[in-house]
Amino acid sequence: MAGGQERILRRRIKSVQATRKITKAMELIAASQISRSQARIVANRPYRNGMKRIIIEAAKGDPAAAKRLLAPPEKVDAALVVVVTGDRGLSGAYNSSVMRAGERLVTSLRAEGASVRLFAVGKKAAAFYRFRGMEVEESFVGIADKPTFADARAVASTIAAPFIDGEVQQVLLVSTRFVSAGSQVVEVEQLLPLSMPDVPINDEPKKLEGYTEFEPEVEQLLFFLAPRALESEIFTALLEGAASFHTSQQRAMAAATENADELGQTLSRIMNRARQDSITTEIMEIVGGAEALRSGK
Amino acid sequence: MATLKVEIVTPEAALWVGEAQALIARSSDGDFTILPEHTATVGDIVPGIVRVETSEGEVAFAVHGGYFQVETSLSEGWTNVTVLAGVAEKTTDIDVARAEASKGRAEAALGASARGESDDTPAHLVAQAALERAELRLRAATR
Missing domain, CATH: 1.20.5 (Single alpha-helices involved in coiled-coils or other helix-helix interfaces)
Structure with missing residues (x-):
């Protein structure tokens, strides 16, 4: 019956509109988080750059110790992989693209004969990897949205322990880099041994005169600096991951809202036609009935 | 007179940036003071109070352990001190x-x-x- 169809359509339109309200709200929330998390990346930059400068200075002061701490490993028997994802879904391809990159990395490491231990930031990774037969040893949950430096410290101390004990020779980080508001890229970075000195630190190279003094001796200094540098790297990755997550979620929710708009429009058009149809049918019936009565007279 | 630029930064924010006359802190080797034209140095800072003397008086920070770096260019006449601390706050805060x-x-x-x-x-x-x-x-x- 035509009237029944109209009622069903009305119900569907209502449900689409309710969903649209939710996606719109999520879009606005994510948008407000973007600027905040971007500001945190900017605020973190002086610390990160300062840490790099100090490490490089210390590495220049004692190349032998630096080589032990910073040189790439000769042979990797066991590696540790950290994947930075979000705690929540509904964020487009943000989670899946990091996790897929992590999966590829693990597969290629295993193909080279290394054993891999897997750690994750975010709630989503454990289920994803279990389904693919990889076990996540530990997930850090509840820190992906608004990471604090203390969170970064906790992650750093957990993943540094196997490296310090010699159980793994390499620690790799898979995370999303926030290049700009329009572009976020999934990158694999070697965390340990620290790979910092290869990174260009400053646009204009400052020329420093003379030699550098160290307090305490440089070897000791480097030994204590390395964990701080690791914390700093992880914190930056967490901040950029959070910003990328919010950006990605905002984009996904904007698309969902637009989609809901379109669907609602299509549905109400169909509904209007159905209503018009039923009215036309009704008029035809009345006219037909009147005609029949008149001709019957 | 050479200038001394001081930066006190934490991972969350740059706490203080500005011109100063001197920076006084303590490393694991003992108390030290950085003045303009101090030689290039890298060192640690043990938990304690870091004082910065500026032309408008003294600014002090509680620094819960960290590192510092001094960079100097005698020819260009500048000295930069960067204090990196995981946790630090201005004493007045x-x-x-x-x-x-x-x-x-x-x-x-x-x-x-x-x-x-x-x-x-x-x-x-x-x-x-x-x-x-x-x-x-x-x-x-x-x-």
Whole structure:
């Protein structure tokens, strides 16, 4: 019956509109988080750059110790992989693209004969990897949205322990880099041994005169600096991951809202036609009935 | 006269950036003062108070451990000091009531764990560190 169809359509339109309200709200929330998390990346930059400068200075002061701490490993028997994802879904391809990159990395490491231990930031990774037969040893949950430096410290101390004990020779980080508001890229970075000195630190190279003094001796200094540098790297990755997550979620929710708009429009058009149809049918019936009565007279 | 530019930064924010006459702090080798034209240096900072002397008076910071770097160019006449600290705050920003409360909590936790025999359990170490931070904050705020 035509009237029944109209009622069903009305119900569907209502449900689409309710969903649209939710996606719109999520879009606005994510948008407000973007600027905040971007500001945190900017605020973190002086610390990160300062840490790099100090490490490089210390590495220049004692190349032998630096080589032990910073040189790439000769042979990797066991590696540790950290994947930075979000705690929540509904964020487009943000989670899946990091996790897929992590999966590829693990597969290629295993193909080279290394054993891999897997750690994750975010709630989503454990289920994803279990389904693919990889076990996540530990997930850090509840820190992906608004990471604090203390969170970064906790992650750093957990993943540094196997490296310090010699159980793994390499620690790799898979995370999303926030290049700009329009572009976020999934990158694999070697965390340990620290790979910092290869990174260009400053646009204009400052020329420093003379030699550098160290307090305490440089070897000791480097030994204590390395964990701080690791914390700093992880914190930056967490901040950029959070910003990328919010950006990605905002984009996904904007698309969902637009989609809901379109669907609602299509549905109400169909509904209007159905209503018009039923009215036309009704008029035809009345006219037909009147005609029949008149001709019957 | 060469200038001395001081930067005190934490991972969350740059706490203070500006021109200064001197920076006074303590490394594991002892107290030190950085003046303009100080030679290039890299070192650590033990938990304590870092003082910056500016033309408008002194600014002090409670720094809970960190590192510093001095860069100098004699020909261009500048000296930069960067203090990197995981946790640090300006002494005037310290919430004394909160520091008192966390000191009380840490002492209570230490008292509880002192009844057990071992003193290197994670909980004990955490409480110890919290107590040291709270005491430094109070010392810095009530200087």
